[in-house]
Amino acid sequence: MRRREVTAGPKRPASGRLPVGCLCLVAGMLLQLSPGPVAAASKKPHVRIDGLEATLEHDRATVSFRVTNGLSENAIERIHSGIEVEFEHRVEIVARRSFLMPAERLAQTMIRTRAAYDSLTGRYSLYRTLNFRTRPRNTVEPLNDFLSTDSFEEMRRWMVELKEIPVFDPSRSLDGKKLRVRVRSNVGRRYVLLIFPSAIDAHAEQGLSP
């Protein structure tokens, strides 16, 4: 005997399945809202480290480099609006070890360059702080520097061009070590999908020989 199933409603419950059209509409609206920062970031010039030069004399290393496209339109706008803008540059001297071991960090210098603009006087107040750190713990007192100028170009160089930055502790012996210098510059921050912060940075690395 055949059984006949009788259902009062539709064969499949309407709930549990949102109409595809509604979901597409919702997804489209969310997508339209969310990728703004990503799209804007993708149009911006690529930030990179150029002109990385490192010298090692008498166990003292000096590093020079510039951050191309580091001073973005947005950063300039922020500076000229009176907001203090700070870039962070980290220079490291590392010694290579065996294949599986990570490189040993021998010294690090953290350079913070900061610019503040006074729209009334038309002058830039430029600050630079260098924090040295070597292993083992023998942190050197930070070096602070200040410059006041009305030159935009001078401000730009101050922020993204760093020359002869001292990085190394001269008391440390470097005999037989394969040294490399690593530079990473953080020149701003952006947000991905509204809430995820992401650094605008660039990095470079090259060998260091006496």
Place this chain on the structure above:
Amino acid sequence: MPRGRTTAGWIVLAVALVFAYWGLYKLFTRLSVKPDDRLLLPGLSVALAFVALALVGVLVRNLVRLVIERKRGIFGSRLRTKLVFFLLAMVLLPSTFLFYGSAQVVKQTVEAILRTPMEELVRQSDEIVDQWNEYFKGQALDRARGLAAQIVDEELLREDRDDELQRVLDRWKLEHRLHVVRVSFADGGMREATDPQRDAAARSALDTLVATLTDDVHRREGPASRLDHLGDGLLAHAAVPVPNGARETGGPPAVVAVGAVLPTPLAVNLEGFAAAEQTYRQFRAQRRELTRAYLTVIALIYVVTLFIATWIGFYVSRRITGPIQELATAAREISAGNLDVRVQAEAGDELGQLVEAFNEMAGELQENREVITRSTADLRRSNRALDERRRYIETLLENLSTAVFSLDSAGRVTTVNPAVHQILGVHLVTGDDPVAVFERHGLEPLIELLEAARKTGGEQSRRDLTLKVGESTLHLAVQVTPLHGALAEAAGTLVMVEDLADMMRAQRAAAWREVARRIAHEIKNPLTPIQLAAQRLRKRFAEGGQDLERILPEATASIEREVGALKRLVDEFSRFARMPEISPRVIRFEEIVESVLALYVGSTEVRWELDLDQEIGDVLLDPEQMRRVLINLIDNALAAMQGRGTIHIRAALVSGGLLRLELADTGPGIPPADRDKMFIPYFSTKRRGTGLGLAIVHRVVTDHRGTIRIEDNKPHGARFIIEMPA
């Protein structure tokens, strides 16, 4: 987890979230967070992201779990899915539209603020500030150049003219309302207009600014002018190198620096302009951050809304499906036989009523089951009693000398006892068709009886049958009783067949004894007169023959008369003994009756009533024998009525195709005690009767496979009823 603990957990979580939000708000307010803070804002943003992701994660987890439960067919998951997705769908679209609309409004608002005329206003104010800036710097520069020119012209840098230089500087300070008038030499020395009102702190700040400007001149090797903050005011100052102003050949020239503090209202206005412009520029620079922050808040509200909608869906569905699930579980328990189960779900709405009704139903089921249990026990006892009774009846049937079998409504044998085989000589078993069995064994009269009973289905019928089966003759009394069910529907037939052979043998023996007695009596009666006549003749003859002539004729006449009576007696006996076999033929029954009545009507004073059914028509009978039957019955009635009264003859077809003939008289009737003997030969209640008339009637009727019986006639008299197949 108990529902109460879950609810309490949610409440605690909600309170914690509210406090966390309040704490973050206070933290922001207290810390005056700067937009470029490297830790706090990203930290908060990440925390926000984690909260949002946690909410989304919980949301997705619940939805996935719901889908899995639905796939597995867990009870209540379908309803939960419906409710959750219904609420989600109900909230998703409005929330998305709200989110989208709010975001667009925020974006448009921010962009609208940045559009002209605000942008133009800011640009113009910027230009005004720049123009004033240039104006004051230019003015200071002109004065510095003028002073330098005077110093060159009047050779005031010579060491012998220091006093004159001091007077000129003081004069320039007063004449041009300057706040700084200074000549700096390359060796670090300087001359400056006297300013007794300036305190040490102000002088130090001023010295720093002027020194910085002087350094610029040296660095640029040309004039320099600046606008600097000095305390609460603005200092417009300029410095120029003094041409040929070196005190030693080839050395750096002296530098003339002049400066004036701007009037306070003007400075305030300029600072106000600059501050407003800066505020706007900061707003413009942070417009993306601002938009992002607003969007983040709206997104969080969006996620929270969806989360709350989903949670409400889960909560409501759990509130609904919980009692239903308990009901389903309890229903399964009940179906498994556990009627003690009750649902304890707490619900004050229709579900509560449903639970209450379910519990009442379970209670009633339990009570009913107890009743049924008791009834079953009673029924079992009744069945046992019935079984015992059935076995008793079966035993009775087994041992009964009467053949008994019953048929169902389809005519199949349902019960049969061994006497059936003993009496009828047939093997009937349950399920047999008795008609077929009886046909094979030549018991057609029984089939006719069964057919008649089946057709009529009414009253009980009884027939005496004499059947010739093979070489033997069966004398049977057959009683067919229709069986009825509880609703009076036909349920079958009960047939009882009694073997009359023994009884007939006994009756025959008794009849013959009676016949012998009566013959002896009848013979003895004439013998006495004959003996007396013979003794009288011998005596008279021995006495000499006196009166012999007179006595002889009397004696011989008496002897002849008595011998004649004996002879008649013997003739009648011989005639009864020589009754021929019946030879039936088709004849109209009406003719038989009318031919008999023609012998009597008009010759007696009897009133005749004839009632013949016109449907009788032709019948299969022996007409001569049937005339004899009618004549004997009428003679008997006339004798009983002594020639006066009413004789009522009625004939009709009755159930079963039987011809029923009734003859009633208005005589004195027949006592019930004599009725069984009336058909025995030579039994008569009449003084001169032979007792063979009704015996002949009975013989003819039984030869026609019919029955005859005597009943009382109302109001008086006797009624003879003959039933025979027509």
